[in-house]
Amino acid sequence: MIKYRMLQFLKRAKRIATACATLAAIFGHLPAYATAGPPGLTATTFPGISPFGIGSDHENGASIRALSKWTPQMEAIGIHQLRYCNPKEFSYLAGHQIVSGGLLYGIPPGDTQDAPGTLPVHNLRAWSNYVTRTVTQMHGRIKYWEVWNEPPNGTGRHQTAADYARILISAYRAAKKVDPNCKIGMAAKSVDINYLQQVIAAGGKNHFDYITLHPYEVLANAITNNEDSVYMHIIPTVRKMLRAVDPSRAGVPIWFTEVGYNAHPDPAIQARALVQAYTMGIAEGATCINWFEGMDGDSGPMGLLTRKGNRRPAYTAMAQLIRYLGQHPVYLGWVPLSAHNNGFVFQGARYTVLSAWAQNRAASRLSFDSTVEIVHPLTGHVTRATSCRLTQSPILIIGVPGGLVKLAIADKFKQFPWNGNFTHARTVSVSLGKAIIQKGLHLVAARALIKQTAAYGGSARSGNIPGGITFEVDPNFLSYTREPIEITALVRRAAPSQPAAIVLHYESPASWGWADKNAGACNIPAGGGWHTVKWKMTDDQFVSCWAYNFNITSGPYFIKKVTVTKLAG
Numbered sequence: 025m026i027k028y029r030m031l032q033f034l035k036r037a038k039r040i041a042t043a044c045a046t047l048a049a050i051f052g053h054l055p056a057y058a059t060a061g062p063p064g065l066t067a068t069t070f071p072g073i074s075p076f077g078i079g080s081d082h083e084n085g086a087s088i089r090a091l092s093k094w095t096p097q098m099e100a101i102g103i104h105q106l107r108y109c110n111p112k113e114f115s116y117l118a119g120h121q122i123v124s125g126g127l128l129y130g131i132p133p134g135d136t137q138d139a140p141g142t143l144p145v146h147n148l149r150a151w152s153n154y155v156t157r158t159v160t161q162m163h164g165r166i167k168y169w170e171v172w173n174e175p176p177n178g179t180g181r182h183q184t185a186a187d188y189a190r191i192l193i194s195a196y197r198a199a200k201k202v203d204p205n206c207k208i209g210m211a212a213k214s215v216d217i218n219y220l221q222q223v224i225a226a227g228g229k230n231h232f233d234y235i236t237l238h239p240y241e242v243l244a245n246a247i248t249n250n251e252d253s254v255y256m257h258i259i260p261t262v263r264k265m266l267r268a269v270d271p272s273r274a275g276v277p278i279w280f281t282e283v284g285y286n287a288h289p290d291p292a293i294q295a296r297a298l299v300q301a302y303t304m305g306i307a308e309g310a311t312c313i314n315w316f317e318g319m320d321g322d323s324g325p326m327g328l329l330t331r332k333g334n335r336r337p338a339y340t341a342m343a344q345l346i347r348y349l350g351q352h353p354v355y356l357g358w359v360p361l362s363a364h365n366n367g368f369v370f371q372g373a374r375y376t377v378l379s380a381w382a383q384n385r386a387a388s389r390l391s392f393d394s395t396v397e398i399v400h401p402l403t404g405h406v407t408r409a410t411s412c413r414l415t416q417s418p419i420l421i422i423g424v425p426g427g428l429v430k431l432a433i434a435d436k437f438k439q440f441p442w443n444g445n446f447t448h449a450r451t452v453s454v455s456l457g458k459a460i461i462q463k464g465l466h467l468v469a470a471r472a473l474i475k476q477t478a479a480y481g482g483s484a485r486s487g488n489i490p491g492g493i494t495f496e497v498d499p500n501f502l503s504y505t506r507e508p509i510e511i512t513a514l515v516r517r518a519a520p521s522q523p524a525a526i527v528l529h530y531e532s533p534a535s536w537g538w539a540d541k542n543a544g545a546c547n548i549p550a551g552g553g554w555h556t557v558k559w560k561m562t563d564d565q566f567v568s569c570w571a572y573n574f575n576i577t578s579g580p581y582f583i584k585k586v587t588v589t590k591l592a593g
Contacts, residue, residue: 074351075306076342077105077314078328079282083321085109088116094319094329095120101343102351107281107314108170111161118165125168125281128155128195129178142180143172143187148194155198163203170281171195174213174238185222189231192223196231207233209279215239215258217265217504217567218533229270234277234311235262243283245496245571247297249469250383252304252366253442254568257499259308261567264504277311284316287325287336292417295337295402296381299418302345303379307355307368315342341401341418348377348399348420357436359428362388364443365414369424369432376429378421380414387415397422439500442466446501453587454495458482464501465588468494468572479582487526487581488518494572497588506533508562508591511543511574516554518580524548526581530574532563540575548581560591 078098084090085106091113095106099120109117109124117124131138132154137146144151159169172178175188196208210232212219220235239258245251259278266274283305285297298315305313315338320327328339350373359378361367365388367380382388391411398407399420412419424432439447444464446452452464458478460467478485487493502509517524525547529540546557566573576586 072352073312074102074104074346075302075310075313075353076103076346076351077107077281077312078103078318079107079284079314079316080318081316081321081323081326084317084319085113088113091116093333094327095122097329097333097335097339098122098318101339102346103342104351105312105314111158114162114165124166125170126158126162126166127173128158128169128171128199129173139180141178143175143183143191145183145187145190148190151191152194152198155195156202159199159202159206167203167205168207168209168234169195169199170209170211170236171232172211174211174282176216176219177213184226185219186226189223189226189228192228193231209234209236209281211236211281213238214569215242215261215567215571216569217262218531218565218569220262221265221269222533224270230272232273232276234279236279236281237262238282239280240283240285241571242568243285243297243301245468246300246304247285247293249466251442251466251468251496251571252300252383253440253499254496254571255300255304256308256440257503257568259310261499261503265567268504278309279311280305280313282314282316284326287327287338291336291338292402295341296416296418298338298341299345299379299401300381302342303368303418306349306353306370307358309355337402340404344399344401344404344420348372348375348422350374353377355436356429357432357434358440359432359435361390361414366440367421367432369429375422376424378424378428378432379418380421381418382414382416385416387413390414392421393425393427396424442498442500444498446498449501451587451589452497452501453585455585456485456583464498465586466496466498468496484516484582484584486518487515487576487579487583489578492575492577493583493586494575495586496568496572497566499566499568502564502566502588502590504565504567506563506565508560509564510589510591511559511561512587512589513546513557513576513583514554514585515548515557515581515583516552517548517550518582520550520552522580523550524579524581526557526579527577528559528574529577530561530564531566531569532561533565534563543574554584 104121106122106124108127131140131144132150135144135147135150138144171192192210199206199208215237242255246255262278263274283301285294287294302313317327319329320331328336349370354371356369356371358366358368361380364383367378370377389411395408395410398409398412399422401418401420446464449464454465454467455461525545527545528543530543532541534541543559543561549555
């Protein structure tokens with residue numbers, strides 16, 4: 025496949041020339057967003073932030089004694105950014121070449137009107153004073169201030185995005201009076217882009233300098249369900265939202281201030297997740313990615329290190345990424361390596377690097393026109409060869425052949441595909457027979473669903489599945505943009521005389537928080553025949569907050585096909 029693509033390259037010389045000009049522009053304008061650097065440098069003087077950051081839970085970040093158990097190991101592999109620290113810890117971290125961001129969070133001193141676990145909206149003066157004192161104390165040492173921790177988490181039950189907008193605005197104004205050069209981060213849980221939109225609409229517009237997200241669920245689905253495309257569309261979807269509601273902020277940095285993967289039961293899968301998180305995150309434009317976390321603490325086995333300080337494969341994988349990509353990798357583009365697998369090409373500190381893995385369990389073989397170094401990030405093992413096996417365990421190809429680099433550059437700005445290009449499709453669908461056929465509409469946890477008992481020789485699937493059946497549309501087909509759609513399901517009752525109904529829940533501007541919007545129930549007619557149930561909606565807004573777009577409830581029915589159709593045009 026690679027050699028075929030190289031031949032095709034000769035037919036695209038004009039596009040390549042344009043892409044190379046773009047590449048030259050990229051090399052000439054590296055980003056200068058910074059919070060960390062070598063000893064002696066402060067947050068305001070360090071020339072550029074690295075995407076390779078780390079996070080900590082409360083237990084491991086509560087004191088210098090706790091930090092000393094794991095931060096030297098982070099320094100040893102080149103991690104210089106910590107998500108945040110207490111002021112008393114800053115000098116210790118600076119001695120280990122680690123500079124922290126800041127977190128503005130909690131009920132401020134003197135506020136007796138707001139309860140813990142809520143936004144301090146009833147005493148904004150106390151909140152503003154707290155921000156002023158904190159930013160003053162850390163002036164010149166902390167530049168980036170994240171407002172709250174993944175709202176609407178940690179807010180009152182009835183508090184809204186408008187309440188968060190009030191404390192964001194207050195923090196922005198107070199901090200900028202102290203340090204006009206500091207940066208204020210607007211935050212949201214998971215990938216709750218609809219919440220961010222509501223914050224902006226409620227007055228948050230122009231009151232933030234960067235955005236923070238925690239895409240745990242989207243990463244998990246990339247690892248377990250091969251949903252790489254959804255992860256790759258996080259930042260493009262945020263920017264689509266910003267262009268619509270706050271154009272002056274459309275280009276702000278976007279940070280993943282927390283993302284991680286549980287090391288239980290298989291630490292190797294955690295390491296795979298880390299390589300994919302950083303490869304795809306850097307490729308889509310994340311300014312910094314803080315892996316959660318450095319060392320196991322009160323959040324379970326999430327660390328690069330165990331509670332005893334032993335190194336997991338994820339630690340080795342992080343070390344290899346930093347070693348070969350360098351502190352400031354430049355994304356050159358992506359390239360198809362086979363029918364279903366893609367590779368991502370970067371310019372590292374000294375090398376061109378291809379990061380790749382197989383999306384499914386079937387291995388394939390890659391051949392190159394010259395000898396390359398092949399690094400296995402989970403072990404650090406290096407070989408030299410002209411070919412290698414591509415498996416689910418990621419590899420790094422060092423010294424990428426020039427023809428492949430040019431192909432990646434040419435593809436950089438093309439839509440990232442998900443088993444086909446559905447950018448201009450009017451309809452996407454999934455058929456649930458013996459083989460599940462996904463055409464722009466995807467089942468979350470499809471592999472697990474296949475194991476469910478099929479009916480009629482495999483022509484349909486049981487709907488009696490705990491939690492219902494969950495779906496993700498191709499982000500190129502529909503993401504963020506509100507468009508009238510119709511969702512249909514071809515179903516029949518499991519027992520002709522037994523009543524059965526299906527309820528559909530979907531993402532909309534009203535669905536931020538913990539529940540998606542209820543589109544209503546459709547009763548399945550009696551009898552043994554197949555029937556099409558339909559839901560029409562005009563307020564859909566698919567952003568994959570929880571790594572899915574809609575769900576149909578479980579029940580005593582069989583299901584054969586689900587379709588999403590755009591009604592406009």
